[in-house]
Amino acid sequence: MIAPLPEAAAITRWPGTEKGLGRQEATEALNVQVRCWSAKRLLVLFHLLSGRVGIVRGARRRRELWSDRAEVRSSYASKKIFAGWDPDVLDDYVDSGMVDLKQGGVRLRYPKECEARTFSAAPHNLWPELRKVSIPTLFVQGEHSDTFLDAARARVEREVPGSRTTVVPDSSHFVPMERPRELARVIEEFLEEKGL
Numbered sequence: 001m002i003a004p005l006p007e008a009a010a011i012t013r014w015p016g017t018e019k020g021l022g023r024q025e026a027t028e029a030l031n032v033q034v035r036c037w038s039a040k041r042l043l044v045l046f047h048l049l050s051g052r053v054g055i056v057r058g059a060r061r062r063r064e065l066w067s068d069r070a071e072v073r074s075s076y077a078s079k080k081i082f083a084g085w086d087p088d089v090l091d092d093y094v095d096s097g098m099v100d101l102k103q104g105g106v107r108l109r110y111p112k113e114c115e116a117r118t119f120s121a122a123p124h125n126l127w128p129e130l131r132k133v134s135i136p137t138l139f140v141q142g143e144h145s146d147t148f149l150d151a152a153r154a155r156v157e158r159e160v161p162g163s164r165t166t167v168v169p170d171s172s173h174f175v176p177m178e179r180p181r182e183l184a185r186v187i188e189e190f191l192e193e194k195g196l
Helices: 023-033 052-061 069-077 087-097 112-121 150-159 180-193
Strands: 002-005 042-046 098-100 106-108 137-142 163-168
Touching (some): 052 112, 137 150
Parallel strands (some): 042 137
């Protein structure tokens, strides 16, 4: 996910405060914002996408309809992918990620095909673009991420001028959902370091 700061500074505010960017919103922003950094003063990037085919297929297989949000929460909480999520974040994800149907029940706010297209449209190779970044940039990696690997972090440190990387312990690809307060602290420290 990628978010320009300070415009998206709400990303540093988590449960009980201002709403931050959700996974879908930030994923959708990737295509646009990675090309627009020249007008910004700072970037924060975390868990870069890889393994595109798998996530596209997964998005297309997502369940879309449930009887209510309680059923969604129960279903999601039982899945390995959500096991490490902060409970408040999971609640927010379920609340904001579903829309009520007039006939009863709830459905995904973003249709699964829309999510699949978003994932499939993400740039296949960000490296040439990332080398052009000329503003302070923080790359955040989950310690156990299966998408932003140690080799990529080392490459960022070598090839992206003015960037800094950090690893959030006990987290995966879903750093913002698993360790929202730790991520907020890391981003706030970076903002302070840069005088923003």
